[in-house]
Amino acid sequence: MSSILRRCTKLTHSGILSMLPGSNGRSCALQYFASEKRYSTSSKIKVDLDSNTGVAIMQFQSPPVNSLSLDFLTEFAINIEKLELDRSCRGVIITSALPKVFSAGLDILEMYQKSPEHYVEFWKAVQEAWFKLYGSSKVTIAAINGNSPAGGCLLAMCCDYRIMAENPRYSIGLNETQLGIVAPFWFKDTMQNVVGHRETEKGLQLGKLYTAPEALKVGLVDELVPEEKVVSSAAEAMSKWLAIPDHARQLSKSMMRKPTIDRLLAAREADITNFVSFTSKDSIQKSLGMYMEMLKKRRS
Numbered sequence: 194m195s196s197i198l199r200r201c202t203k204l205t206h207s208g209i210l211s212m213l214p215g216s217n218g219r220s221c222a223l224q225y226f227a228s229e230k231r232y233s234t235s236s237k238i239k240v241d242l243d244s245n246t247g248v249a250i251m252q253f254q255s256p257p258v259n260s261l262s263l264d265f266l267t268e269f270a271i272n273i274e275k276l277e278l279d280r281s282c283r284g285v286i287i288t289s290a291l292p293k294v295f296s297a298g299l300d301i302l303e304m305y306q307k308s309p310e311h312y313v314e315f316w317k318a319v320q321e322a323w324f325k326l327y328g329s330s331k332v333t334i335a336a337i338n339g340n341s342p343a344g345g346c347l348l349a350m351c352c353d354y355r356i357m358a359e360n361p362r363y364s365i366g367l368n369e370t371q372l373g374i375v376a377p378f379w380f381k382d383t384m385q386n387v388v389g390h391r392e393t394e395k396g397l398q399l400g401k402l403y404t405a406p407e408a409l410k411v412g413l414v415d416e417l418v419p420e421e422k423v424v425s426s427a428a429e430a431m432s433k434w435l436a437i438p439d440h441a442r443q444l445s446k447s448m449m450r451k452p453t454i455d456r457l458l459a460a461r462e463a464d465i466t467n468f469v470s471f472t473s474k475d476s477i478q479k480s481l482g483m484y485m486e487m488l489k490k491r492r493s
């Protein structure tokens with residue numbers, strides 16, 4: 194299944210600014226969309242498109258923590274591409290179907306004790322997911338209903354607008370340095386485009402996970418709302434964004450994002466080579482191993 198999906202992604206690179214026109218709270222929020230039709234039934238991600246509003250809800254449903262594995266990222270890129278090509282879709286809300294977590298970020302097991310060939314394939318999938326989401330011409334809103342470290346934060350930052358549950362126990366940020374690894378330049382660029390240079394420098398060096406209130410203060414998220422209202426608030430925000438004529442908004446989005454996208458396009462291969470050589474280092478493997486152990490101990 195996943196190899197078929199992967200083959201499909203290789204065929205589709207057109208989404209880049211192509212200018213084509215658990216809890217009770219969660220189920221309650223989803224009832225908001227009365228005329229939803231199941232759009233995709235892939236295993237890790239559920240997508241429902243409301244034919245009346247043109248708004249799709251993409252729900253991550255990959256237990257235990259929606260980590261971004263190779264298969265998850267492949268499904269994600271395909272789903273975003275499908276929506277990109279669908280003229281009846283105007284906006285996408287991204288959220289989690291799991292309690293307490295939006296996404297735990299890149300699946301560390303994909304970067305641990307695997308072959309260089311695997312690292313190449315995995316990193317291509319990470320890049321592809323970013324190109325598709327950051328370059329999407331649709332209005333994209335992240336409804337962040339749980340923790341969102343590292344790659345989870347990246348996905349949220351790729352969206353046009355972020356609404357987070359006001360639970361102070363939830364956090365979001367690029368915490369890579371805490372794992373002994375380094376966020377690549379395009380993760381950094383994406384954050385810088387959201388919160389500016391100084392906050393990004395502090396956030397990256399410290400590997401800071403911002404609590405929800407801290408994230409609001411620095412502009413990493415745009416709104417905090419009660420947890421059970423995250424998706425309905427995202428829908429309300431979406432209607433404001435969709436009130437703007439698509440072509441004007443899309444051109445504005447492209448104007449803002451194209452230089453960042455072009456930067457990775459120009460360095461795509463070098464970025465893969467860097468990732469593989471960095472990840473293959475004994476010292477990095479040791480750090481990742483220790484981090485996984487720490488996660489397990491924290492649990493027991």
Ligand SMILES: CC/C=C\C/C=C\C/C=C\CCC/C=C/C(=O)SCCNC(=O)CCNC(=O)[C@H](O)C(C)(C)COP(=O)(O)OP(=O)(O)OC[C@H]1O[C@@H](n2cnc3c(N)ncnc32)[C@H](O)[C@@H]1OP(=O)(O)O
Nearest residue numbers: 257260297298299300301340342343344375467468488492
């Ligand atoms: C000079 C430099 C040049 C070049 C650089 C070039 C390249 C750069 C190189 C690398 C860049 C990589 C960029 C990396 C990005 C990332 O996203 S790394 C991932 C970071 N993620 C995290 O740190 C999150 C870790 N997880 C948590 O904090 C918590 O799990 C949670 C808060 C998300 C949820 O907490 P709980 O609900 O309490 O769940 P548990 O902690 O009990 O976890 C359940 C289960 O899941 C496993 N798990 C958690 N996160 C991950 C993950 N990211 N990947 C894989 N597995 C994960 C966890 O171990 C538990 O497993 P079990 O114990 O059940 O086996």
